Amino acid sequence: MDFAVLHDWDLDPRQAVALQRELAQQVRLMPTVAESPATVAGVDVSYEKHGDHFFAAVVVLDFATLNVVDQAWADGWVDFPYIPGLLSFRELPVLLAAFHRLKTVPDVVLVDGQGIAHPRRIGLASHLGLWLNLPTVGCAKSRLCGVHDEPGVMRGEAAPLLLADEVVGMVLRTRERVKPLYVSPGHLTDVASATRLTLACTRRYRMPEPTRLAHHLTNQLRRAALSS
DNA sequence: GCGACAG
DNA sequence: ATCTTGTCGC
Numbered sequence: 001m002d003f004a005v006l007h008d009w010d011l012d013p014r015q016a017v018a019l020q021r022e023l024a025q026q027v028r029l030m031p032t033v034a035e036s037p038a039t040v041a042g043v044d045v046s047y048e049k050h051g052d053h054f055f056a057a058v059v060v061l062d063f064a065t066l067n068v069v070d071q072a073w074a075d076g077w078v079d080f081p082y083i084p085g086l087l088s089f090r091e092l093p094v095l096l097a098a099f100h101r102l103k104t105v106p107d108v109v110l111v112d113g114q115g116i117a118h119p120r121r122i123g124l125a126s127h128l129g130l131w132l133n134l135p136t137v138g139c140a141k142s143r144l145c146g147v148h149d150e151p152g153v154m155r156g157e158a159a160p161l162l163l164a165d166e167v168v169g170m171v172l173r174t175r176e177r178v179k180p181l182y183v184s185p186g187h188l189t190d191v192a193s194a195t196r197l198t199l200a201c202t203r204r205y206r207m208p209e210p211t212r213l214a215h216h217l218t219n220q221l222r223r224a225a226l227s228s
Numbered sequence: 229g230c231g232a233c234a235g
Numbered sequence: 236a237t238c239t240t241g242t243c244g245c
Contacts, residue, residue: 084235118234143232
């Protein structure tokens with residue numbers, strides 16, 4: 001499975017929404033993900049402001065030490081437009097291409113985006129989880145949908161994210177007095193474990209180490225390609 | 229109809 | 236997401 005194949009979804013936005021409604025039924029929320037996974041991966045994508053050349057990276061860390069144990073990347077061209085709610089149709093293909101080059105299979109994957117905190121309960125993290133058949137967690141920097149109170153200012157404090165009176169995630173403070181993260185389960189996990197895992201992977205920065213490192217790698221790849 | 233709107 | 240320099244606060 002390479003990028004060309006993955007990219008050939010050939011869907012228009014309307015068909016993408018229909019596909020999401022189908023796939024959303026396959027998303028499984030488990031009472032808990034492995035209490036202490038051996039490895040945790042982070043994924044991210046970057047590209048030029050008005051460009052279609054995408055770079056994806058996946059970094060695998062040892063959960064206990066947060067040391068990098070494996071990583072891979074891929075690039076490709078995307079034509080699907082950015083539409084709130086349809087992000088996965090832009091980022092998933094190149095992300096899966098990067099995953100395919102990984103030698104390791106992580107126990108859980110942290111994603112830069114929403115999980116079930118999505119209008120149709122299938123954000124990028126959930127969609128990726130279905131493809132990989134792995135537990136995934138959505139760690140978004142901002143809100144797509146849902147309502148919530150402001151969480152306390154201390155690290156670890158959180159406020160439930162509600163969508164149609166349902167708790168779909170947590171607005172989690174990963175650093176004292178710093179803008180909180182929108183954490184939601186992607187697939188094969190649940191709100192509580194997604195929140196615990198995200199906090200356990202967060203150290204000195206707002207973003208958890210796995211996605212933060214993936215973001216870093218993805219940026220240097222793009223800048224390297226830009227200067228050549 | 230109007231406003232919101234991951235990356 | 237990305238464009239961009241300095242600057243305010245812990």
